[in-house]
Amino acid sequence: xxxxxxxxxSLVVHEGDTVTLNCSYEVTNFRSLLWYKQExxxxxxxxxxxxxxxxxxxxxxxxxxxxxxxxxxxNITATQTGDSAIYLCALSIIQGAQKLVFGQGTxxxxxx
Amino acid sequence: EPEVTQTPSHQVTQMGQEVILRCVPISNHLYFYWYRQIxxxxxxxxxxxxxxxxxxxxxxxxxxxxxxxxxGSNFTLKIRSTKLEDSAMYFCASRPGTSGVNExxxxxxxxxxxx
Numbered sequence: 373x374x375x376x377x378x379x380x381x382s383l384v385v386h387e388g389d390t391v392t393l394n395c396s397y398e399v400t401n402f403r404s405l406l407w408y409k410q411e412x413x414x415x416x417x418x419x420x421x422x423x424x425x426x427x428x429x430x431x432x433x434x435x436x437x438x439x440x441x442x443x444x445x446x447n448i449t450a451t452q453t454g455d456s457a458i459y460l461c462a463l464s465i466i467q468g469a470q471k472l473v474f475g476q477g478t479x480x481x482x483x484x
Numbered sequence: 485e486p487e488v489t490q491t492p493s494h495q496v497t498q499m500g501q502e503v504i505l506r507c508v509p510i511s512n513h514l515y516f517y518w519y520r521q522i523x524x525x526x527x528x529x530x531x532x533x534x535x536x537x538x539x540x541x542x543x544x545x546x547x548x549x550x551x552x553x554x555x556g557s558n559f560t561l562k563i564r565s566t567k568l569e570d571s572a573m574y575f576c577a578s579r580p581g582t583s584g585v586n587e588x589x590x591x592x593x594x595x596x597x598x599x
Contacts (some may be wrong), residue, residue, distance in 0.1 A: 413486075476526050
């Protein structure tokens with residue numbers, strides 16, 4: 373069974389800190405790994421990773437995938453209170469309509 | 485920027501009643517999805533829809549559930565006889581379907597409360 377495990381489940385830091393969120397997975401027919409940010413409602417897309425070792429970067433956020441060790445990390449530097457959210461890791465598989473299999477999320481709280 | 489829209493934002497219903505949740509995917513997207521998230525739990529896949537038919541469904545998506553694309557823009561999820569355990573946030577998503585592009589874009593969700 374396809375499985376996505378995120379850690380930590382919850383993280384509280386101070387504004388300006390750097391955080392690393394982890395996502396490990398077990399899946400057959402891997403296509404890509406996606407990161408989403410979920411604030412009050414819809415998950416909003418952050419990154420899609422398909423190849424090992426290639427960092428994706430967007431402002432203070434970056435992410436990388438290790439397909440040998442089956443994990444990904446999401447880094448956020450110089451955190452701001454607006455980064456407070458639940459960060460979701462999801463796998464897309466090759467077969468069928470490429471449904472997403474989600475992890476349970478990491479709840480990140482940035483205190484001023 | 486185009487976005488997925490969903491209505492209503494919150495639906496309250498009595499157990500045993502039928503509900504229809506509505507979604508307007510991003511135009512020119514080809515794949516449509518419904519997911520649900522029970523409070524405090526993971527986002528779970530329910531069903532995918534392509535070329536006017538269901539392409540995949542999960543174990544959750546039993547005979548009480550159905551999906552439809554009644555016209556060129558709407559995509560609906562119907563629950564025929566709601567149960568208490570159907571209370572959840574329901575997200576619609578769509579995907580272009582273009583080769584190599586497979587991120588799904590999510591709507592804001594409908595919170596369904598079954599009393």
